Amino acid sequence: MTPSPAADREALARAYYDALDAGDYERLSGLLHPEFVQQRPDRTFEGRDRFVAFMRDERPMTDTTHAVDAVYPSGPGVAVRGRLLDADGEEVFAFVDVFDIADGRLTALKTYAAGEE
Template sequence: MPSRREADDAERGANADADSRANADADSGDPAGESADPAALARAYYDAIDAGEYERLASLLDPEFVQRRGDRTFEGRDRFVAFMRDGRPNTDTTHAVDRVYPSGPGVAVCGRLRDADGDVLFAFVDVFETEAGRLTSLETYGAGSSDG
């Protein structure tokens, strides 16, 4: 039976094709991949954050994007991206996606935020809404800290 890290690595490899398609969409004038399904958008969101690719992250978000979480709300894509780039206490993290639940124009994701050593910082559930191939809102629920 593979370890959790091996399973996460295998999942990342399986998502490489989806990431390539998302990057191709960005290069073709369709930055958010309008044809992308909500699950692919959510995975691209985590990949962009984990890689520190903040321009790519911005391309996935609607200009009026809103994130709500227990300790704060970010209104607007620019404010959210600025926080992810400059305001997080720990940017050397990885989102391990455990489950994805697509539902209509949105998607819910269960996962864990890991530090650089692979230790779990906290578990989360993110609920995304999408429109026209972009993420429009995110409700984040976490067990433990919400710094990621």
């Protein structure tokens, strides 16, 4: 049985968090389109290489995990509701991520974080 497009989108989104949480930046890079853009409340990253470099070398908290509470794969992209947890498992903030996908790669990510606009 071939996975549905929605299942593929969900798997891609989950793979993003798995790679990020594991510090597997090579795998993360492979999931992203070269022109990947992330918009978040505090900044925008343009380009896969810039985003991966920030996640690898510059983010202030690296000992975190993403608790994915729900994935909504219907539509052209996928939305994820979850929480960022610190090393002790305490919630840092809740988030909703909305991914755009093309040709099996993540092309854009808009992050909405609780308490930020």
